[in-house]
Amino acid sequence: MLNFEELSHKLFSLVIFRNLLNDEVIKSFTELADEQKSEKEEVYLYADFLSKLFAETDNFSKYVLNAVLEDENAYILKYGHKKLGSHYDEALNMELDTLNELAAVRSDDVKKNLRLENESLPGWTTEKIDVKSIYLSRIKNISKTGYGIWAKYHVFIIKNGDIVPVKYPDTQKLSDFSGYERERSEVIDNTKALLKGEPCNNVLLYGDAGSGKSSTVKAIANEFKDDGLRLIEVKKNQLYSLPDIMDRISGNPLKFIIFIDDLSFTKNDEDFGALKAILEGSVNGRAKNIAIYATSNRRHLVKESFADRDGDDVHIQDTMQELTSLSARFGLQITFSRPDKNLYSGIVVDLAKKYGINMPEDKLIMKAEAHALRAGGRSPRTARQFIEYLAYKQDAEKE
DSSP states (O other): OOOHHHHHHHHHTOSTTGGGGGSHHHHHHHHTTOSSOOHHHHHHHHHHHHHHHHTTOSBHHHHHHHHHHTOOOHHHHHHHTTOOOHHHHHHHHHHHHHHHHHHTOOHHHHHHHTTOTTSOOOOOBOOOOOHHHHHHHHHHTHHHHOSTHHHHOSEEEEETTEEEEOSSOOOOOGGGOOSOHHHHHHHHHHHHHHHHTOOOOOEEEEESTTSSHHHHHHHHHHHTGGGTEEEEEOOGGGGGGHHHHHHHHTTOSSEEEEEEOSOOBOTTOHHHHHHHHHHHTOSSOOOTTEEEEEEESOSSSBOOOHHHHTSOOTTHHHHHHHHHTGGGGSSEEEEEOOOOHHHHHHHHHHHHHHHTOOSOHHHHHHHHHHHHHHHTSOOHHHHHHHHHHHHHHHHHHHO
16 A cells, blocks of 8 residues: 655655656656645646656656666766765665655555545556666666666767767668778777777778768767767867866766767867877876777868968978878778779679669669769769669659
């Protein structure tokens, strides 16, 4: 039998999971336990609670479980640093028992406590879920599952200085690609070393547009998300925030790729120094759980002009060498060159098989070459666009 007042008292006594009292649904639930209410107020609060729950789900047990698993609390933060005393464990066990009780609350019991049995009010779904055992199991595997927002999402961006999740990231998979197996395997091997806590490099992927550099990094993030990999994309004009970002994630049990896409600088670019300092380790060092992956269409990252070469800088040679050597500070540099005819044809044929294109191979290659001429040259992107066009056309003809 539900003891509403006692459960409410336990919830208000939460210490480790105190953030949950700010959760709209759980906060609304605790307000139901206030005994100093008229029947009209009870109906209103019950409906208000259910309205907030239904905005997410009709299953209260699962809602409580997800809220607990996603909570970023003192215990989980200190657990990642292995700095826990016995009082933490004692509090954790007590509070998980309370949250187990909360997840088991049935709508009929609440109605009975509030004397609302005769009211025409909807209920919610409750199922048997052991919140405590699931949470404790999650903690043991924290280096792969993460905690808080890191457990729910695996791709992030920087917005107004905050690390913000991408709810619907690109869905590329490594199995979607054709060609460039050697280049891609180098990035994969480096990522596996990062995940194992072994020495790994910062990576620069450079080459022609449309060759699959950015897609490779995003597909790797998707491939290894269940192994504890997270990706944070940082724009060039946000490089100044890198020291703060790295400091915030350095103690996290997960592994992180900081991804900088389409990177290039001009001579007097202020962002140049920010990245240089990070790559050299002169700002906060580099944590073992972080690697920087950048893509660029430029081998040396810095746009260089004849005016730069003929400038009045007394140490012009030293200046130019510093500007053009930034790429050398990436331990692993991988070139994604524009494909020749054989590689391009191989990519086209492989993609055609994956998309179920029915066309003689010689005709397919001839049409693909013609498409590449119109599209500005051969590239994996051009090949995929061509095959996707054929697939659309083939499906349309079947209708």
